[in-house]
Amino acid sequence: MVQSELVDLEKKLRDAQLRPTKQRLALAQLLFSDGNRHITAERLHSDAMEANVAISLATIYNNLHQFTAAGLLREVVVDSSSSYFDTNIAPRHLFFHEQSGTLKDIAKDDLKVDNIPPLPEGTEISSVDVIVRVSSTRR
Amino acid sequence: MVQSELVDLEKKLRDAQLRPTKQRLALAQLLFSDGNRHITAERLHSDAMEANVAISLATIYNNLHQFTAAGLLREVVVDSSSSYFDTNIAPRHLFFHEQSGTLKDIAKDDLKVDNIPPLPEGTEISSVDVIVRVSSTRR
DNA sequence: CAATAAATTAGAATTCTTCTAAACAAGAAA
């Protein structure tokens, strides 16, 4: 890991009003240093253990939620068994591979959603989420 | 409840290779006799209690899954805290009201999804799910 | 009627997630 990278991550945290603690910085590094990630709490915890970062699962959950509240992450609901967090906070859609539980972004402009019918009375759109569920071709 | 309605439900169950037990028939009635429903296991259990149907929560779960496997229901993932089951098994999209947890169908043809990019290698589409998340207008 | 297989159930177990409350660390003030 490069020094300037750590400085950038520290700024990212400070800008979000989050103190750059040892654990937080380590998580930020795991999450944001290597392209776009889609990850569960348990998986992130394993990643941290592998990277020899001492951090409890409670702290993983705390930080995933704090990062989400700060707009650094986005929570994705695709699977009833556990929550995913996406480091891509821009509007986008998703492929979800049913066998592996893998997610892949679809750039917003690569897919068109049209003709949304009138919304229920007294509501406004919060987001339009498209999930293209794919399955391994049999044979 | 009309007699012919019960006969229809019994046939529906038999056609799905499911024995029309007292509990199953009662659930089928709660689920399919009154238009389109979007319901959680706990909610269905409450409904059953209110209707004086003696049935355990385990049986609710067993049957929701059996109905789903038989194509009589469809499971919907919109909320990380619990699973919803939809009595509408035709292709459709959904409005999800974030405050109330309420779902509302969007007829398939009322909304257009176009330009789905190339699928990940070795996969085929299983479904394209659009969830329009709406929120009560503030003020 | 048996006999067989399917279904139901109470309660225990599992899994994911959140909470509690005490210890600890970071930043601000002195």
Add this chain to the structure above:
DNA sequence: TTTCTTGTTTAGAAGAATTCTAATTTATTG
């Protein structure tokens, strides 16, 4: 620096949704 305040981390308990187990009951078949 040291002190103070507040934010953060943590182990373990608690909670909630769901599944499992194993015994009992019910439906269907012969």
